[in-house]
Amino acid sequence: MEQLNYKATRKEKGFKGFLTNLKSLPLVFIYLISTYLISFASEIIIGYAMIFTLSPTTFKTPVMMTTYTALAYILTFTILVGLPKLVLRNNKTNNKPNTKSNPFKKFIKLWQVDKKDLGIISFPTFLDITLSLITFVGYTFISYLLLELFKNFSWFQVNQTQDVGFSRYLVGFDRIFAFISLVVLAPIFEELIFRGWLYGKIRKKVSLVPAALIVSILFGAMHGQWNVGVNVFALSLFLCGLREFTGTIYASILLHMIKNGLAFYFMYVLGF
Numbered sequence: 001m002e003q004l005n006y007k008a009t010r011k012e013k014g015f016k017g018f019l020t021n022l023k024s025l026p027l028v029f030i031y032l033i034s035t036y037l038i039s040f041a042s043e044i045i046i047g048y049a050m051i052f053t054l055s056p057t058t059f060k061t062p063v064m065m066t067t068y069t070a071l072a073y074i075l076t077f078t079i080l081v082g083l084p085k086l087v088l089r090n091n092k093t094n095n096k097p098n099t100k101s102n103p104f105k106k107f108i109k110l111w112q113v114d115k116k117d118l119g120i121i122s123f124p125t126f127l128d129i130t131l132s133l134i135t136f137v138g139y140t141f142i143s144y145l146l147l148e149l150f151k152n153f154s155w156f157q158v159n160q161t162q163d164v165g166f167s168r169y170l171v172g173f174d175r176i177f178a179f180i181s182l183v184v185l186a187p188i189f190e191e192l193i194f195r196g197w198l199y200g201k202i203r204k205k206v207s208l209v210p211a212a213l214i215v216s217i218l219f220g221a222m223h224g225q226w227n228v229g230v231n232v233f234a235l236s237l238f239l240c241g242l243r244e245f246t247g248t249i250y251a252s253i254l255l256h257m258i259k260n261g262l263a264f265y266f267m268y269v270l271g272f
Contacts, residue, residue, distance in 0.1 A: 024205035042075040062177040073189035084111040117200035119249035132254035143234040187256035195243045212240035
């Protein structure tokens with residue numbers, strides 16, 4: 001199994017490793033805020049562009065909502081991954097000064113990632129499938145414990161219905177488009193962005209536990225609702241664990257698809 005090059009933390013343990021984590025927090029915070037702002041901006045840009053081009057009613061149809069989801073994810077991923085690579089390539093083509101004497105290029109390199117950082121090296125294996133099934137059991141148990149704990153707070157609505165952007169009463173092709181958006185596109189792109197780009201960047205700066213917690217807190221917060229946030233926080237911990245153990249995001253994508261697929265089945269087939 002391939003592993004990330006965690007040069008910032010592998011050689012430094014104990015108190016020295018703790019200090020390394022602290023020194024890296026400002027940059028980690030910048031990565032977090034950037035991920036949130038770029039994701040939010042991409043949704044706004046694509047959303048308003050489609051509303052102005054179409055009509056609000058047409059925009060809310062399943063096929064257009066699926067298109068919106070795909071375009072927003074692609075724009076976010078392109079900005080985070082493609083833009084730094086493009087800027088550095090243009091810099092190199094124009095024979096600009098090297099990184100040491102060019103602060104702008106040095107700053108852009110902080111955002112640069114390769115396939116290993118993203119966890120998309122090699123191909124999915126049978127081990128990825130096995131681990132995704134095993135960790136689903138662990139995620140379900142931990143999620144249940146957290147929800148049982150939080151439901152003791154008066155402000156926490158454990159049974160609040162998740163807003164998935166689609167009507168709960170879809171049939172035919174409309175249901176297929178919802179499936180594509182929720183069970184295919186969301187797991188792939190969210191893993192590329194959160195357990196790929198974000199975890200890959202943060203894990204090089206801090207140790208495993210802080211990296212997994214930081215990514216999972218943001219991932220939970222970005223889902224908006226408290227009960228959903230707690231649930232996907234637990235999910236993200238296992239997704240980060242899979243990324244750490246396998247060195248790729250394939251098992252994470254599979255686990256994410258299993259979770260979303262079961263939720264889709266309960267919502268649209270069983271009507272829960």
